[in-house]
Every structure is written in C-alpha cells, then in structure tokens.
Amino acid sequence: MSEIHTKAPSGENWAVEIQDMNKWYGGFHVLRDISLQVESGERIVICGPSGSGKSTMIRCINRLEEHQAGHIFVDGMELTNDIKKIDEIRREVGMLFQHFNLFPHLTVLQNCTLAPMWVRKIPKQEAEKAAMKYLERVKIPEQANKFPGQLSGGQQQRVAIARSLCMAPKIMLFDEPTSALDPEMIKEVLDVMVELAEDGMTMLCVTHEMGFAKTVANRVIFMAEGQIVEENEPHEFFNNPQNDRTKLFLSQILNH
Amino acid sequence: MSTFVSKPELPPPASTVGAVGWLRTNLFSTPSNVVLSVFSFYLLYLVIPPFFDWAFLSADWAGTSQEDCTSGGACWIFVSRRLELFIYGFYPTKEYWRVDLLFALLAVLFVPQFFDAFPYKKLFGILLLTVYPVIAGVLLIGGIFGLVPVETGKWGGLMLTLVLAFVGIVAALPFGILLALGRRSEMPVIRAICIGFIELWRGVPLISVLFMASVMLPLFLPEGMNFNKLLRALIGIVMFQSAYMAEVIRGGLQAIPKGQSEAAEALGLSYWKSMGLIILPQALKLVIPGVVNTFIALFKDTTLVLIIGLFDVLASVQSAITDPAWRNVSTEGYVFAALAFWVFCFSMSRYSQKLERRLHTGH
Numbered sequence: 094m095s096e097i098h099t100k101a102p103s104g105e106n107w108a109v110e111i112q113d114m115n116k117w118y119g120g121f122h123v124l125r126d127i128s129l130q131v132e133s134g135e136r137i138v139i140c141g142p143s144g145s146g147k148s149t150m151i152r153c154i155n156r157l158e159e160h161q162a163g164h165i166f167v168d169g170m171e172l173t174n175d176i177k178k179i180d181e182i183r184r185e186v187g188m189l190f191q192h193f194n195l196f197p198h199l200t201v202l203q204n205c206t207l208a209p210m211w212v213r214k215i216p217k218q219e220a221e222k223a224a225m226k227y228l229e230r231v232k233i234p235e236q237a238n239k240f241p242g243q244l245s246g247g248q249q250q251r252v253a254i255a256r257s258l259c260m261a262p263k264i265m266l267f268d269e270p271t272s273a274l275d276p277e278m279i280k281e282v283l284d285v286m287v288e289l290a291e292d293g294m295t296m297l298c299v300t301h302e303m304g305f306a307k308t309v310a311n312r313v314i315f316m317a318e319g320q321i322v323e324e325n326e327p328h329e330f331f332n333n334p335q336n337d338r339t340k341l342f343l344s345q346i347l348n349h
Numbered sequence: 350m351s352t353f354v355s356k357p358e359l360p361p362p363a364s365t366v367g368a369v370g371w372l373r374t375n376l377f378s379t380p381s382n383v384v385l386s387v388f389s390f391y392l393l394y395l396v397i398p399p400f401f402d403w404a405f406l407s408a409d410w411a412g413t414s415q416e417d418c419t420s421g422g423a424c425w426i427f428v429s430r431r432l433e434l435f436i437y438g439f440y441p442t443k444e445y446w447r448v449d450l451l452f453a454l455l456a457v458l459f460v461p462q463f464f465d466a467f468p469y470k471k472l473f474g475i476l477l478l479t480v481y482p483v484i485a486g487v488l489l490i491g492g493i494f495g496l497v498p499v500e501t502g503k504w505g506g507l508m509l510t511l512v513l514a515f516v517g518i519v520a521a522l523p524f525g526i527l528l529a530l531g532r533r534s535e536m537p538v539i540r541a542i543c544i545g546f547i548e549l550w551r552g553v554p555l556i557s558v559l560f561m562a563s564v565m566l567p568l569f570l571p572e573g574m575n576f577n578k579l580l581r582a583l584i585g586i587v588m589f590q591s592a593y594m595a596e597v598i599r600g601g602l603q604a605i606p607k608g609q610s611e612a613a614e615a616l617g618l619s620y621w622k623s624m625g626l627i628i629l630p631q632a633l634k635l636v637i638p639g640v641v642n643t644f645i646a647l648f649k650d651t652t653l654v655l656i657i658g659l660f661d662v663l664a665s666v667q668s669a670i671t672d673p674a675w676r677n678v679s680t681e682g683y684v685f686a687a688l689a690f691w692v693f694c695f696s697m698s699r700y701s702q703k704l705e706r707r708l709h710t711g712h
Contacts, residue, residue, distance in 0.1 A: 157611055183617040194612035198630050207626060208616035260616060 106169050108133040108264050108295045109154055114163030116146075116153065123149055124160070125319045133263070136296045138306040138327075141316035142342060147299045150316070151266045154297070155186045168263060184212060187257030191269040193249045195241035201228070201252050202237040205259045213260065220259070227255040231285050247278025254285055265289065267298040303346065307331065315339045404684070415675050427678040428685045431669045435685065438505015438660050444497060447488045448508050454481065455511075463703060478519060485512070501579040505660035507689060512579075513586060513651040513661065514693075518644050520587045525594025530624065532599055543595070550592035556653050558585045563657035582654050590647045597639035601632035634708050641701035645694045662689055 109131040116124040124146045131137055139147045152158040153165060156172055156179045165172040167182045196204050205224035209215040215223075228234045231251040233244075241249055250270055257265060267286070271279040283305050290296060290309045300306070306313050306327055313330040315323045315338075323330070323339045331347075334340045364373060376386040407422025410429075418424035428435070437448055458477040461467040489512070492498035504512065531543035550558070562585040563578060570576065605628055613623035633640070655664040666682040669675070 155615055157614060180617055180619065183615060186615075188612075188615035190608060190612065190615075192606075192608055194606075194608040196609065196612070196627055198634070208618060211622050211626065212617040256616070 106133070107131060107166065108135070108168060109297065110164075110166040111150075111154075112164040112166075114150075114153065114160050114165060116149065116158065116160045116162075123319050124153070127163070127321060129314070129321065131264075131295060131297065133295050134293045135311045136290050136309050137298065137312050137314060138310040139297065139299045139314045139316060140301065140303070140306070140342070141322075144318075145316040146319040147316050148268050151268060151297050151299055154264075154266060155183050155188055157188075184260060185263045186266060187260060187262035187264070188266045189250070189253055189257060189268065189270045191272050193241070193246070193253045193273075195249055195252055195256070197241050200238050200240055201233075201244070204241065204252060205256045208256070209259050224255065224259050227258045228252070230258070230288075231255045232281075245278065246274045247281045250274065250278075250282045251285055254282075254289075264295045264297070267296065267300065269299050269301070271300065271302055301346070303331070315342060317342070423681050423684075424675075424678055425681060427669075427675050427681050434506060434665050434669055435662055435689075436507045438509055438665060439503040440499060440505070440508065441497070441503070444491070444499060447491070447496070451485050451488055454484070462700060465707070482515070482519065485515075501577055504579065506665045507662045509654075509659060510648075510651050510661040513583065513654065514648045516583050517586045517590055517647050517651070521590035521594050521643075521647065522640070524587065524591035525598055526629065528591055528595035529598040529602060532595065533602060547592045547595050550589050551596070555586070555589050555650055556656055558589050559653055559657050561585075578657060579659065582657060582659055586647070586651065590643065590650075593643050593646075594640065597636050597643055598632065600639065601636035602628065604635055605631050637701055637705050637708075641697055645697055648694055648697070649690060662686055
C-alpha cells in the first residue's frame, strides 16, 4: 500500500495544542509536562507500553478526563471548566472506544441519528439520510435496523465510526479501536480508518497496529511513564529510534 | 461385507413417559421424596377441602342479615351487604356514579396494556399518568362543573386505597429517579441533601411518619392553618416511598457501564440528555423487578393510614366486623380484604412480567 505522508499546510491555528499539561489521579502523577501541536489534517499515532498515559492524554482532549495544570486548546478554544466550551469542543471532536460503547437499546440507525437530532437539532429525515450515507461509507448500510447486540465486533466498531462521523467532527480520537477485535475484523476497521485519513480527517490514534502507523501516520509519538519520549515521522521512528526507551519498546513489539 | 440394517424404532418404556413418568420423576423418585410427597398430599387434604367447603359449598350467598347465615359455612351475605362501605367508604350515595366512572376509566386505560396487539397502548399509558389523575381529582373532590363537593374525610374503602396507592406510585417514581441521580451527583451539596433525605426517610417506620404527619405537624404549624389529613398522609407516603425507590434505581444506574455515559459525552450530549436518552432507559429496564416490588409494597402499606383515622379498605372491613349487627364474620371480612389486595398486587406483578418480556426485544 502506498504510504500517505502528505502534510496539511501549516498555519497559526493548530487543530489541537497541548502546552505543558500535567495530570494527577489523586497523588499519582499520570501525565508529566505534555506538549504537543497537531495541525489540521495531520494523522498522529501514539504508542507505548500500558500505563504510559496514552489513553489518558487523548481523553483529556475531549474532557473525558480533566487536567490539573497546563493548557489544552482544541480548534482555537481553550478547554476549561466552562461547560458550554466543553460541549462546543465535544461537537467538533469525535471519539472511538476500545469497547465500541454503542447504545444497546437503540438500533444502528438510531445510534447514528441520536446526537445530530438532539445536539445539532437536525430534523429526523435529514439525520437519517446522512446516517445512511455514513453507514454506506463504512460498508454496512444493510445493518441499519439491527441492534448492536446482533452485530460482530468489527461491524460494531464501524457503526461507532459512522456514529461519530454523523456529527461531522473536525478531529477524531481513537482509543485503541482495534484492541478488542480479531485479525479479520481488525483489517475491516483499519481499512475504514485509512479511507478517513485519505479524506483529510485530523486523527489522533492510540494503537498497537504499527502497520497502520507506517501506512498513514504523519508522526508517531512514543509515550512512557506519562511523558512523550520521542516523536518522529514513521520511517525515521521505526528505523532510527533516538531514545533507548524507544529502542526497547520497538524491539519488544516488532520482533514477533 | 455386511449391509446396514436399521434397528426397529421402539416407544420408550411406559413408566417413563406421560403422567406416570412425570409422577415418578418429580414426586416419587427417591424414598425420601415419596415420604415428602405423601406428607404434602396429606397436608393439602387437611387444608383445601375444608376451606373449599367453608368458602363455597356450605356458604350463604343470598339474604339480608345475620339471621340468614344459617349454614355452617362462610357468611358472604355480610360482604354483599356491606360492600358499599368497603368500596366507597363514606362517600355520599348519590355521588357513587363519580367513583364508578373513575373505576371504569381506570379499567379502560389499564387493561389494554396487557394486550400486545392494541395499537394505542402508549397513548393510553400517557393518558393514565397525566390526564387521568386530573380527571380523578376533579371528579372526586367536586366543587366545580356543578359537582357537589365531597370533603376528603368522607373518602374511604377501596376507593381511598386506590387513591393513596396511585398517587404514591405516580409521584414516587420520578421523585425517586431525581433522588438517585442526586445521590450520584458530583456536586457535594446536592449529594449530601439527597443522602440525608434518603437515610432519614428509610430510617423511620412508615407508621411513625404518618403519625408524625398527622398528630405532630399541626403542633408546629401556626394557629388556624389546617392541613388536609389526606394530603398529609399522601406527602408522608410519597416521601417514604421515594427514598426506597431511589435506592432501587441507584442500583440500576450503577450497573450501566461507564462507557455508555462516556460515549454520550463524547458525542456532545449534555448531562440531562444523556441521562434521559441513554442511561435511564437502560437502567430502568434493569430494575423493573425492584421497582414493581416497591410499588406492590406501597400498595399494601397504604393500610397504615388507619393510624391517622383514614378508612382504607382494611379499616372499613374492620369497622364493619365490630358492628353488633353481625357476629363472627371476621374471617369473611379479612378474606375479602385479602382478595382485594391480591387482585391488584397480582395484576401489577403480571404486568411487570409482561413489560420485561416486551422490553427484552433487541438485546
């Protein structure tokens, strides 16, 4: 597969900007001095050992977790305790979860139209049309009237992608989207994610799928113990790691 | 080489199928089970035929007074003569039609809920919860639209029991939901208030709540301010039951995986929208058994209003029993009261099972 490394034009407005962010869980210092700038249209893959704070970091971006020090800016707006700002930011940021988190009491179509109807106040007909369009894009339009419990894991995650896309977000966060799937289903989800990347979506992806990183990422970030240890474009990252910790991690995951 | 010959298909041994088979497996399988079964049949033989004889075969059904209860069985004449007291309490006879109309309306709105094919179920359900209480209030209290006012002190019997239970149930559920949400809130003041409320009302017996509401409240209120007794009882019952309801619902809320509210938040849904559209529908479905249990307990707890001088169906049966015109009719009276309660509680139980089966579609 050809590697997609086209960089979006840089400007003053970062899609996501994190300045010296620190976070504690009680007494435990989970994120230490995180600084990151993401341009619009960039694809970032974040990798690292468990407990390194990768999921916590991206969950801070849509305020599923609160940071105690430093600043986070999403699309120019700062993330503070202001509920209105938080809701505005959440409308522009879509999120995929490891365990899909579809709403089991609603059909696939209702899962997709719920937020557009209730948050963006889009009328039902229009919301359903858009939902069908996105379900076709993730290649499961025929499942529209089924319940999530009737679908396979890969199908559920694709519904979750469609559900997020229905809100027309500018940024998508992926929290280990394929970790709960078996190899065949991983491919179907990754294919959809690659298409999203080709369409210019800004993506921050926590994943262990290094093949995806090599294909699609503009930058790979390695985190350990709550800090960003190294970041680089994929070719350099995988072939020429600068930090010992990175070398150790890569040797563990690439050798089997 | 041999050819395959199918062995003949035989029926199973006679002692393992049919009624004989069922008896052998379920009642007479081991010696100790045989003993238990024989003993149980003996107990049933001691209890059921005499009861059946008393209640139906030897009973007196028609007549006008104690003198007509000549056979040794149940004196149902007592029930039929005092039935109006048991159902309407002291409601004026001329205005019985108002209560009858409400009973009929209740049946019309509630009974179709049991039938799957009925198209207007949802509409009837909403009417039952919103329009019906208003109509009931207007019809029972009167005073407007040319209706004779009937003060609440005259209400009694089954009608009063249903008023107490219906208002209690319809008010306790939303109030309980709010308390449960408040108890799980991250705002310390709200959480403290909800915990305090729940622990206070759960910590005292309902009878003392009613007693305090009825006897002690007037001592604290300024002179001349008179709080309607029925209203006091209703408030006490609703407060009490909401505390129980809150804990049942909180159990359901805790069972919903955190990922559900995270996904709702990530989509931009506000707290109330995610509660109303995502979390509560799932949580309430989970706790239907607990909620209906609380409703049934509430229904039976309404008998405690006797302590404050309100005559529900049990109290009116008791007062009729002490009437010197009827002797030895306590059994008949209590059997009637028990039957009345059983009919309503069992209906609620069946409806809840139906609801659970219907809501299981999909997942």
